[in-house]
Amino acid sequence: MRAKPLKQLKYVSTYLRSVQDFYMLDSFGLRQQDILKLMLENKEGVTVDELSQSLNISRNAVRQHLAVLERDGLVLQFGARPSKGRPELLYGLANKGKEAFPRRYSWFAELLMTALINEVGHEGLNAKVAEMGNRVASELRAGRRTPASTAESIKELNVLMRDLGYSSKVVEDDAGELVIEASNCVFHDLASKHSEVCEFDLALMTTFTQSEVCHEECMVRGGKRCRFKFKSSQA
Incomplete structure (x- = not known):
């Protein structure tokens, strides 16, 4: 079964590129910013397929971005979601990733x-x-x-x-x-x-x-x- 696009993607993409959100986020590429923002909006975790469909990029491209974000300590694996086939890995924001967003x-x-x-x-x-x-x-x-x-x-x-x-x-x-x-x-x-x-x-x-x-x-x-x-x- 195809994964559903993540909630609020249109709002996410627009809001992500607003100036007030470019604090630490502007140090990342636009795709990585999209991934971090989507994870912020979906705290239960997201899968590679969900990211791929929501961002309209290949699964391999998603994996490459995730590898970089994991290496930098911004993203981590939350566990897995049961599916008909192999369990799907869930990814979410690490504490360091949360700090990339605006604070007051x-x-x-x-x-x-x-x-x-x-x-x-x-x-x-x-x-x-x-x-x-x-x-x-x-x-x-x-x-x-x-x-x-x-x-x-x-x-x-x-x-x-x-x-x-x-x-x-x-x-x-x-x-x-x-x-x-x-x-x-x-x-x-x-x-x-x-x-x-x-x-x-x-x-x-x-x-x-x-x-x-x-x-x-x-x-x-x-x-x-x-x-x-x-x-x-x-x-």
């Missing part, structure tokens, strides 16, 4: 920041955010060997920043002091409304590197980049 974390974070300001004021929020940065940095340091120098700490910090999504690099200024320059800010939208967010970065950097940190340039304040200068607190 920044909106919720803004609500939290506003609530905290109303509760403790701007100075209190600065203190709480700095405390968070210090705690995170201490936890990160606890899981690593003690760096041999401040320079090594700064380079390790830069690696962490890049893992978090910063496009950053370590450079030396004219005075020979080490500087981290970031051409983006992962908290930019939130920080533009609540500058207290910058205290998190500064506290984390200070505690992680055991250095004095000077925020020389800030994109929220109109700079072209975020620029952090480090000086050993033991110097």
Whole structure:
């Protein structure tokens, strides 16, 4: 028996290509986006035949796309659906695949920041955010060997920043002091409304590197980049 086209395909195809859905999804090919969106709409799982008919592509093409998505941890096998012949494998979104779709974390974070300001004021929020940065940095340091120098700490910090999504690099200024320059800010939208967010970065950097940190340039304040200068607190 031929598999029925998946529900809401017309709405899926149209909505998938809307700009607001192109967050992480735009990093995939259009067919892979279609597959992920269909799996989101059909949480009980989908078969190769269903995908083939709904997308009007061959079963082999579907399998090739699934192999890539499985390899990247976006899709997994849910089990099998009984049929007259061999059981049909069901595929669905892994947790990583679900995260490819739009989230409103920044909106919720803004609500939290506003609530905290109303509760403790701007100075209190600065203190709480700095405390968070210090705690995170201490936890990160606890899981690593003690760096041999401040320079090594700064380079390790830069690696962490890049893992978090910063496009950053370590450079030396004219005075020979080490500087981290970031051409983006992962908290930019939130920080533009609540500058207290910058205290998190500064506290984390200070505690992680055991250095004095000077925020020389800030994109929220109109700079072209975020620029952090480090000086050993033991110097």
